[in-house]
Amino acid sequence: MGKPNDLVQGTLDLLILKTVSLGAMHGWAIAKRIQQVSGEVLQVQQGSLYPALHRLEQQGWIKAKCAESETGRQAKFYTLTAAGRGQLEKETTNWNRLSAAIDLIVTEA
């Protein structure tokens, strides 16, 4: 599969932050959700989620907590921190600006 399909570098962070902002979620669920919501367009290599998750955690944008999953097994649930919320807003704005710009160029030309 290689690189996630058309996933611009750094966008994965935005996707994760956005997904996690909806509520505590473990890694598998995050991967699943990104796939489903994007209508299976964004085929993230599931494993590549974890380095990103850990990086975000190191930077203090998300935090992890152990809790019982639906199947009754212990799992790591990620939630957005206050700082993460700010970061999400920033990255969303960025993304909007970027995509609008690209959109403009693509439609104009």
Place this chain on the structure above:
Amino acid sequence: MRWLAQLRMRIQMLFQRGQAGARLDDELRFHLEQQIAENIAAGMSAEEARFAALRAFGNPTLLRDQARATWSWTWLELLLRDVQYGVRTLARTPGFAAIAILVMALCIGASTSLFTVVRSVLLRPLPFRDPERLVMVYERYRMNQFPIEYNAVSPGDYYDWREQTNGFEDMAAWEWWSQYNLSGEHADLPEAIHAGAGTANFFPLLGVQPALGRTFTEAEDHWGADTVMLTWSLFERRFGADPAILGKQIHLDAKPYTVVGVLPKGFTYPDAKVQLWVPYQSIVQPNYIHHHAYHQTRVVARMKAGVSLAEAIAQVSMVQHRLHVEYPNLAVCEGVTPRTLNDDLARDVKKPLILLMCAVACMLLIGCLNVANLLVARGAARQKEVAIRGALGAQRLKLIREQLTESLLICCAGGVAGVLLSLAATRWIAHAWKDLPSAAGVHVDGAVLVFACALVFVTALLAGLLPAISSTRKAVLATLRATSRTMGGGLSRTALRKGLLTVEIAVTVVLLIAAGLLLKNFLRLWTTDLGCATDHVLTMTYSLPKLKYDTPEKIIAFHESLLGRLAAIPGVQAVGLGETVPGTGEVENDIFTIPEHPPRKPGEEMLDALVRRADPGYFNALEIPLLSGRFFTRQDTSDHEHPDRGNKVIINQEFARRQFPGENPVGKHLQVPLWTDAKFEIAGVVGNTLHQVNAPVRPTMYFPALSGSNQDGTLVVRTASEPLMFSIPVQKQIAALDPELPVSNVLTMRQIIGESLGNVSLLATLVLAFAVLSLVLASVGLYGVLSYLMTQRTTELGIRIALGAQRAQVLQMVLLDGLRPALFGLGFGLVASMGASRLIRSMLYGTQPLDPAVFAAVAVTLLLVAAAACMVPAWRASRLDPMQALRTE
């Protein structure tokens, strides 16, 4: 709050790394399990579900590592892993590790110690205001038989300079005062104390604020002044650091002085022996204060902003030259030379220190080369491992880093041990090195530790980089293909080791030759014939206080009754009284004229001779032979005030040789213009003695000691047995005459020589120690290289022997192989030594820099040691059992 979360995260990652790792594994496993469960629910078989899940997930191991890489402290983790790896490899060869660490400890320890000394002596700024703007100004005296570049200044010159020039901000004068007899107001213990005498502007010029009280005023600076300043150490030691001493009186030579101030703690200028200060003019007799040929004073000047040193000195030089022309018959110098204060203080130790620094650097280099050599050998043993890892994709940088870690570990351990070692060594050097200025300030501090750390890294890099690069450079395939049966495999590696070894041996040769020259120099000096008795001679000095012994009669009476009492002690063979004894340095010299000879033409050199004083028994006590004429008698005087009373002088053989060739000097006369116009009749000629062990004989004139004019005396007691046994009986006799009189410098003649050579022997010993250590290191290196070579060539040698090579041939072949780098090293070393020995020429008095005996001895020693180091592996090779050798893989 984000930084708080980050900090918490960091701490967590630092201390709960293992836990976090387990959690990560668990997290990944959970993901896979979920995916598998989902796949199974979608109708796949268990096997299929697992593969599909893994496919969607990616490589779990790689992803795990990537996730871990995002954590903080990853570098630390990597470093720890390298260190662990290094420790484990080192622990597997404890012998190697111990040797390498010991080598580094010795080298780093020695370097650190020496750096400590150099720093405090040469580099540390003096505790004065803008010390770099302070210079000493000396007089330059070349119109003399014995030219002097840095001559002490005459008081008259100093006052003229200060008055007539404005190139310096200010100039101050000070003078050593050999000693005072310090006693309290009551009958406290008398104590002989060295003092300094400084002008009123001396302390302000240096920028020294007194810790208590004040410094001297202009008004106090006169003959008969009675104020004194204490140094902090005297204040603490003798007066219990009680500020109440200010304004109180202490007694110097039985005369009361008022304490006006206490100098701050760090003030130990010019050295720590000077314990108190008096006003300058209080020790310079009024008739000398404007004299231009009374060279006793030091002048320190502060440079003015915007005026260069050369300009300021040119001004002073001009004034001095005018004086020189004005007084053609006096020893008035013709110019001046400046020297920075730091250089002035370190003048005697700078060169030896630099020499030692070089020796230590050489040793450090050898140590590094040795460790590098050992590491190369280990690298060779691990060649395959490294090649395989390289083939499997290990980065070269990582492999180099790993090997560097190993050398870093060795150097760190060596550094720690070395610093501990240097703590002890530094104290010893500061104690053993007599001339070291500010010896008290020599101690290990932060800067020294930083230096040691830097040294550790430099040595680690030096020792580790070369082997690391060479062992990882190898083409992977070539290494893997080379089996132990291939002979040529290790050739380049061996060449590298031999190259290192050649350098090592060359440096060792240089060190050995320097040490040999210094040692020979010392031995020569130690066995120098002073020209007088040196066994069974006890000397001690005393100084009669002027206040109590105020007439010549009293002084003579004391000297005479003391000499009489001493002569009566059983076991005393002869006693004499002089001002000093041979081997103690110049002490006093002066210019003279001979009335019987034609007067000196202008521009001609002045005649100069050492001035000594002797009583009738002095020459007999020291066994200085009489060559013609007679010794002094009780009636001979040198009374300046009464020239008619038959003043006599005795000269030495050198004096007679230079001034009276082909003449009989006895009955001729001498005049010393500095003193009086009186003529001194030459009564006799005595044998030459050396005023200093490492200096040529100088013309000397002896004046009668029992003239009543001099208070200072050196007793010379020749005894039948061990002279030090007599020190108590002699001191008892002195105490019986005057219980308040302190005695100092109780020394045998042997001790005086030993003390004057103390630094020569210390230097020789230290350099020799470094050289011997280097030799040991080099021979260990040689042995190591050759042993390694042998194990590599075992098969080859086995085949040779099996094919009929004689054991003697094998022995010869291997021996020559090992001796080749030794021979090359020796050659390079000898050539380098020829250059290096010239640099230490000024420190060699007893030997030539190209002393053939030393060079030959070093060459032979090195070859013998090298042969011994090569012999063991060579012999082992010649005893190889061919069958066993061929079977060795």
